[in-house]
Amino acid sequence: MRPKRQRLLIVITGLVFIGAAIGFALFALNEELDVFRSPSQVADEGFPEGKRFRVGGLVEDGSVSSAGIVTTFRVTDGANSLTISYNKILPDLFREGQGVIALGTLNAGGTFEAQEVLAKHDENYMPPEVADALKKSGHFKPEGGDS
Amino acid sequence: MAPELGQYALVLAILVATVQAIVPQIGAYRRDAAWMGVAPVAARAQFLLVLFAFGCLMTSFIASDFSVVNVFENSHSLKPLIYKISGVWGNHEGSLLLWILILTLFGAAVAQFGQNLPPTLQARVLSVQAMIGVGFLAFILFTSNPFARLDPAPFEGAGLNPLLQDPALAIHPPFLYLGYVGLSVAFSFAVAALIEGRVDPAWARWVRPWTLAAWCCLTAGIALGSYWAYYELGWGGWWFWDPVENASFMPWLAATALLHSSIVVEKRDALKSWTVLLAILAFSLSLLGTFLVRSGVLNSVHAFASDPARGVFILAFLVFVVGGSLTLYAIRAPSLKGGGLFRPISREGTLVLNNLLLSTACFTVLLGTLYPLFLDAVAEEKVSVGPPYFNAVFVPLMTPLIAALAIGPMLAWKRGDLAGVMGRLKFVAAIAVLVGLGMAWYAWNVMPLAVLGFALVAWLALGVVREWAERVRLFRWDIVDSWRRATGLPRASYGMSMAHLGVALTVFGITASEAWQEEKQVFMRPGDVQTVSDFELTFVGAERLPGPNYSALAGTFAVTRNGQPVTILQPEARTFTNPPMETTEAAIRTTLAGDLYTVVGEGDGQGGYAVRLYYKPMVIWIWLGTLAMMIGGMISLSDRRHRIGAPARKQADTAGRDRDSGALAAAGAGD
Known part of the structure; x- marks a missing residue:
């Protein structure tokens, strides 16, 4: 009896433990998940103010302006665009026409305040989310965007 | 010529691996020594063949043979030699070949050092190892041939991603x-x-x-x-x-x-x-x-x-x-029989x-x-x-x-005495609580988690020392006796203490650098001064400099503390042409107390530059901790008991070990 009970005890403790951990992890996952929205989706459906999400598209030509360290630019998926402001140094490969992804929140004025802007390391690279959003809005040009 | 030979070697290797996967397995089943004997020979042959293929690919890279697609895509004739070599595994095909090389190296090592294993076990291990080898060799031959040729051969290669041109990444x-x-x-x-x-x-x-x-x-x-x-x-x-x-x-x-x-x-x-x-x-x-x-x-x-x-x-x-x-x-x-019993509160329980x-x-x-x-x-x-x-x-x-x-290492096997261990750890616990209280007073408003982090670091680091002191009976008997015990402890036990201390150091580095990091992202013009931690950074200016295969925007910061010059930091933003890319070269002043980290970014065309300045206290301890863990592992590996091949002396050794652990157990330790 003893060895069986011991093994049972270990297995039950383990299962309870792992169950609790998975429950907690799923909870945290739900809380901390960042969804992706294209500028068109934001324009059509909006997004709760102050909740963090990711938005991406091409940096609109002629939309980049900076005042000191704060840069303001618009990302577009061809159909709609969204104004983004960022108060840190932009990544090396940030430039007009490039696919970027920003993580941040919408403010009351409808501007997206980015905490993080990602442009990938390779100049031919386009984030898959951005490529997808462009395809949906019918503005995908493969020559600039194969990864 | 070399690429074709390499290709041949890989084809031969997959044939050898197939034989090695099948024959010894059947041999082990039929207890046929001759069939099992195929395994070690095949394992060595497979390793030599893959090593040869790897050498062929490396030759092509060093000679900058751009008729090989892989070399063309990932190398450049002007690249420094070390990056020509690291270019071999800086791409999909080559990294797979390295994967297989290491796999066969381990196979050959099992053949070499595992001569004392029971023959059926060794034959089966090598057979399974060869099955993995067949899978990967098929993968490389059918989908990712590193030796594919280009015709006509281009004059110049496309170059290696500049981010990967770095000594740490060459060996990572x-x-x-x-x-x-x-x-x-x-x-x-x-x-x-x-x-x-x-x-x-x-x-x-x-x-x-x-x-x-x-x-x-x-x-x-x-x-x-x-x-x-x-x-x-x-x-x-x-x-x-x-x-x-x-x-x-x-x-x-x-x-x-x-x-x-x-x-x-x-x-x-x-x-x-x-x-x-x-x-x-x-x-x-x-x-x-x-x-x-x-x-x-x-x-x-x-x-x-x-x-x-x-x-x-x-x-x-x-x-x-x-x-x-x-x-x-x-x-x-289900057929594996359960062995020794133990209570939940025991060494096994904590493991x-x-x-x-x-x-x-x-x-x-x-x-x-x-x-x-x-x-x-x-x-x-x-x-x-x-x-x-x-x-x-x-x-x-x-x-x-x-x-x-x-706690774990101080508990006895089978049935531990938690109250006794906590009693012996009471000073350690008291210090950890004191550290926690001190931190709560000092750092609660910065980062409440830092309180927990430092208390845990104190608890673990002192706990490790306490455990060691207990084993050598420090301060209990005379110091000579402690010394004798300290030198008599098995290396595995020192390895464990070292690795666990490493965990403490890493947690220390993470906690301190997260809690007290300072970050500034600002625009600076020549002559501007920014204060980070207790350093004053004067932006001297930035200029374009040519590099071997890039051109760099180099910024210069003069760093002073309390008016005393400390150092000059020169971060760069590099623009590469082959392939076209930009990278950031941070300038870092690393000390055990903390890192001063500077990055220079784009200019506004009027002499101003976006810069990033960080002070990261104790951040180097994160890697010193991992180094300690690794050294701990190596010390443990050098233990007589773990030495590969040591099981040869299994019979004699078991007796010796029992005597050793008996003596240690008598000394209140036991490893």
Whole structure:
């Protein structure tokens, strides 16, 4: 009896433990998940103010302006665009026409305040989310965007 | 000529591997010594063939033979020699070849050092090892030939991604692969043991050195990758919970759990089927990591190629290996007899807790890594899981792990006396509480978690010292006796203390650098001064400088503290032409007390530049801690008991060991 009970005890403790951990992890996952929205989706459906999400598209030509360290630019998926402001140094490969992804929140004025802007390391690279959003809005040009 | 020879060698290698996979397996089944004898010979031959192929590819890279597609795409004649060599594995095909080279190296090592294994076990281990080899050789020959030719040959190569032109990154993949692939030995031993239907303490003793060696290399590989990200990416971060980092972290967590559970098998003949399962899972996670990184499912700097055919091949292989080994496990595991009994409060009990926490941590990383892929596939919803999730799950999992880390080694096997141990740890606990209170007063408003972090560091570091002091009976008898005991302790015990201290150091570095990091992202003109921590940084200016294969925008900061000059920092923003790319070269002043980290960015055309300035206190301790863990692993590996081949003296040794541990147990220790 003893060895069986011991093994049972270990297995039950383990299962309870792992169950609790998975429950907690799923909870945290739900809380901390960042969804992706294209500028068109934001324009059509909006997004709760102050909740963090990711938005991406091409940096609109002629939309980049900076005042000191704060840069303001618009990302577009061809159909709609969204104004983004960022108060840190932009990544090396940030430039007009490039696919970027920003993580941040919408403010009351409808501007997206980015905490993080990602442009990938390779100049031919386009984030898959951005490529997808462009395809949906019918503005995908493969020559600039194969990864 | 060299590429064709290399190709031939690979074809021969896959033939040899096929023979090695089949013949010794049948030989072991029929107890036919001649058939089993094929295994070691084939393993050595396979290694030499793959080594030859690897040499051929390296020759092509060094000679800049651009008629080879792989060389053309990843090298350039003007590149420094070291990066021509590291270019061999800085791409998909070459890195796979390195993978296989290391796999066959381990196979040959088992043939060489495992001469004292029971012949059937050795034959089966090498056979399983060869099955993995066949899979990967087929993968490279059919989907990723590194020797494919180009006609006509171009005059110049496309160059290596400049981010990868870095000394740490030149050696990061080999270490990581030594770790990943090293786990294949533990896997092969596990599968062989399941086929044999026998797992005993001797088996654990044979597996342990290979797991330890793989673990050390994996630790080194991950630490190098993280240090590279810290100084090369220019964001000041050292861990991003990027899926590719997770891909290497999951096998590490599993291997760490395996290291600890195999101790229980070795000492107490318990937890056998769990240990076998862990060995299978650890290598499966290595394969999963390879799949995630190589298939292009994840886009990152590591995704050299996104070819669906490759992804499908690795996925099929993964399903075959994981599915096959788990099926075998399901059939055979029930026949593994449970061994020594133990109470929940005992050394075994804490090692079980360690395993539960580590494997749960591993699972949560897996969940966070795969969930976005899953959601994308089922619901077409693009999501990302970032650091907040991982921080939220890791802190509650690592806290009890570290708390138990100080207690576990002091508990006796079988039946521990928790009250007694806590009694002996009361000073340590008191100091940890004091540190916690001090920190609560000093740092509560900065970061409440820092309080917990420092209390745990104090608890663990002093606990490790206390445990050692107990073993040598420091201050209890005379110092001469303590010295005699200290020199008499097995190296494995010093290895353990060292590695556990390493954990304390790493947690210390993480906590301090997260709590008191200072960051400034500002625009500076020549003559502007910014204060970071207690340093004053004067921006002297920035200029364009030519480099060997890039041109750099170099900024200059004069750093002073209390008016006294400290140093000059010159961060650069480099623009490469082959391939066209830009990279950030941070200038860092590293001291044990903290790093001053500067980055220069774009100018506004009127003499002003965007700059990033950080002060990161104690950040170097993160890597010093991992170094300590690795050294701990190596010390443990050098222990007489773990020396590869030591099981030869199994009979005589067991007697000796029993006497040793008897003596130590009498001294209130026991390892």
